[in-house]
Amino acid sequence: MGDPATHPAVKPAIKPSAVPAPLPRSVRRGPPITVTCECGERCDLRYGERWSCEGCARTYDTNRIPLEEYASLRRNRVHDRILPSAVFAAVAAVILVFVLIGRPLAAIVIVPLSGFVWSSFVRPARRRRQYQAIAERPRWQLRAD
Numbered sequence: 470m471g472d473p474a475t476h477p478a479v480k481p482a483i484k485p486s487a488v489p490a491p492l493p494r495s496v497r498r499g500p501p502i503t504v505t506c507e508c509g510e511r512c513d514l515r516y517g518e519r520w521s522c523e524g525c526a527r528t529y530d531t532n533r534i535p536l537e538e539y540a541s542l543r544r545n546r547v548h549d550r551i552l553p554s555a556v557f558a559a560v561a562a563v564i565l566v567f568v569l570i571g572r573p574l575a576a577i578v579i580v581p582l583s584g585f586v587w588s589s590f591v592r593p594a595r596r597r598r599q600y601q602a603i604a605e606r607p608r609w610q611l612r613a614d
């Protein structure tokens with residue numbers, strides 16, 4: 470019959486770690502956080518960094534910013550970079566189709582055409598939206614330690 474020794478009932482316990490979990494890469498490399506001290510001093514920090522003001526020695530800890538709010542900021546910026554690559558891939562695919570059906574002239578025409586459409590319609594719209602996103606960028610009240 471079964472050997473009880475091969476099925477140990479007690480699994481080795483996972484040691485509780487004293488070190489806090491490292492921040493995800495997307496958070497560590499996210500947009501800088503501008504901290505303005507009560508005395509007017511400013512500093513750009515990464516999430517998770519601490520800063521002590523040179524003027525008045527108050528210290529600020531960016532870990533106090535809710536992580537999920539900061540992460541959503543980063544998601545928006547990643548999204549802004551997806552659209553240009555998607556458009557580029559779509560234009561490349563259309564060019565390929567024209568070449569394959571034997572209309573290379575149409576393929577050549579589509580390059581300046583899509584460049585014109587991008588710079589006169591898509592880019593200004595995106596820029597407006599990005600300015601708006603910056604204006605609506607959340608503000609956090611960090612209290613000095």
Ligand SMILES: [Zn+2]
Nearest residue numbers: 506508522525
């Ligand atoms: Zn200060």
